[in-house]
Amino acid sequence: MTESTRELRSALVEAGHRLTGPRIAVWEVVAGSESHLTAEEIAEAVRSADPTVNLSSVYRSLALFTDLGLVRESNLGANEATHWELAHPDEQFHLKCKACGRVEHHTGDLVTQIESHLSDHHGFKASRVELLVTGMCAECSQSHSSNT
Amino acid sequence: MTESTRELRSALVEAGHRLTGPRIAVWEVVAGSESHLTAEEIAEAVRSADPTVNLSSVYRSLALFTDLGLVRESNLGANEATHWELAHPDEQFHLKCKACGRVEHHTGDLVTQIESHLSDHHGFKASRVELLVTGMCAECSQSHSSNT
């Protein structure tokens, strides 16, 4: 059992849930990926280890992990499938390049700044900040230098 | 013809489109609402004026208006229907209270700050910023003062 699976087990047990095959498989895919994945992508990766795991179990596992705060859902645009990624303790935001399509993850004080701004000026206590910025990444704005 | 319908007509004509009944009806609902509405909510309001207008025409109108930059789509959470609202020239963001469920619109320099931060520090040229903050609004954090 890997270190990360051990972490999963304690999180599950603490919340009164079981450690099962499908949950381990889903967890290892998400925890082993740098990026955010759709349920279908996760299911595909899971199936390469265990072809019997069903897509609905992937959804159920992801929903449970989200409840437990282990993973995080992101909407990366209208009518796009939900993406999941490991819930890092430091808040993150997404930069989506409309030229190359890549979605970068950024960590920074921006999210903390937003939270304290809202708390100080509007009395709003933020528990979650979702920030999706669409535009041109550094590489693409160089190569497409005629564009805005 | 109202002033806002006249604006719609010039935007449509300029882009080579026609001013039609369904488009006027959809436009007046969206332009006359302070908040963001789902396609179904817009269709319902439209039908009270003209019951023959179909939901798919509402979608088609909204897609066109979005292309023309007249309205703006928002995703207010995973698996929630898309919401539409008038595209104000000043960028906005959403504050969603998890206690009362209300979604407030805020205008402010926050979005501009984010854009210049990303441009200066990461070379990322933002064309669109979607910021959704979930938490407790000022009223609710007073009444639920035991909560975080």
Place this chain on the structure above:
DNA sequence: TTAAGTGCAAACGCTTTGCAGTTCA
């Protein structure tokens, strides 16, 4: 007059659910 736009109904993709069978604790 005729290309653009519409209503209708069917299909779509992502996600959830009911249920009977399986499995972890």
Place this chain on the structure above:
DNA sequence: TGAACTGCAAAGCGTTTGCACTTAA
């Protein structure tokens, strides 16, 4: 052993699409 969990298939929801009909310009 028994409640939690799973696979399966069907249904759900928001949204899109093909097509014949209608309408704005």
